[in-house]
Amino acid sequence: MSIEQLAEIAQAMVAPGKGIIAIDESTATCAKRFAGVGIENTEENRRRYRELLLTTPNLSDYISGAILFDETIRQSTSDGVPFAKYMMDNGMIPGIKVDKGTHNLAGCPGEVVTEGLDGLRDRLAEYYKLGARFAKWRAVINIGDDIPSGTCIEANAHALARYAALCQEQGLVPMVEPEIIMDGSHDIDECFQVTEVMLRSLFASLVEHNVVLEGCILKASMVVPGTTSGEQVSVEEVAAATLQCLKSTVPAILPGIVFLSGGQSDEAATAHLDAMNRMGPNPWPLSFSYGRAMQAAALKLWSQDLVGNFAAAQKTVYARAKDNGLAALGQWQKAA
Secondary structure, eight states: OOHHHHHHHHHHHTOTTOEEEEEOOOHHHHHHHHHHHTOOOOHHHHHHHHHHHHTOTTGGGTEEEEEEOHHHHTOBOTTSOBHHHHHHHTTOEEEEEOOOOEEEOTTOTTOEEEOOOTTHHHHHHHHHHTTOOEEEEEEEEOOBTTBSOHHHHHHHHHHHHHHHHHHHHTTOEEEEEEEEOOOSSOOHHHHHHHHHHHHHHHHHHHHHTTOOGGGOEEEEOOOOOOTTSOOOOOHHHHHHHHHHHHHTTSOTTSOOEEEOOTTOOHHHHHHHHHHHHHTOOOSSOEEEEESHHHHHHHHHHHHTOTTTTHHHHHHHHHHHHHHHHHHTTTOOOOOO
């Protein structure tokens, strides 16, 4: 696939007023979410739940694509249409999570590195055949006493860059996700500093590995205080700090940035995105790639009646997509 085609897909992923729904939870993570609402974690229930999300009527009004899990990209709708084909036919781009999760970083207590580079070229080629047109790899950066270390930052930036280069070689747009974890007592300034260092290292690595930035998407964390810091900050402060950090680190040539919700409440994730877009114009489109913040309300409703509440749960998915689609334009209005 040519650079122009990769750039075209990347631009379509962040089309005005549209974002990505992340439904790439592993089977273990899905088990936790299902357990929380009393749903049995069977393959059929997982398939049915993903079907609920992906076949929400008119979802493509506000959703440009979805990140799928390995199991999901091999599954089909109840009518036998492969999910990837269903998405393509309905104006959405199939994506695939390709990392193998985090493991302790040897020699660096309290820090992790994402694994999954071994055999990745062949897996990407298979995912392309299954219909995927973009991929995602998540790095995890914890903030604590004397961490993150330079070693952790560099190891994760290097892995993200190697993954991104392999994606482009196989015709997929890489979504690079260096998540700065909210857990901790750090204040917003420390989150800013760590995010800035991580992004500088990431883009230096991407350039070193000859990744074409025009065919790449950043999935970014917002600059927020740690969950146990006790620091109270306004929506505008989070938006301003996040924008300042991104403008000082992210090349303007990047087609777009999508945010992860990262443990924020549904409304906070939407409000922060909306505020950043109201502060524009910005060098790149700013949109969303939310998981829990898109799904939580629908999952809770569906769990109460897996048959009877299917359509009602889809309505909540659409409502969340619409809220975030409007926030991506800076046009969201908080409900009275």
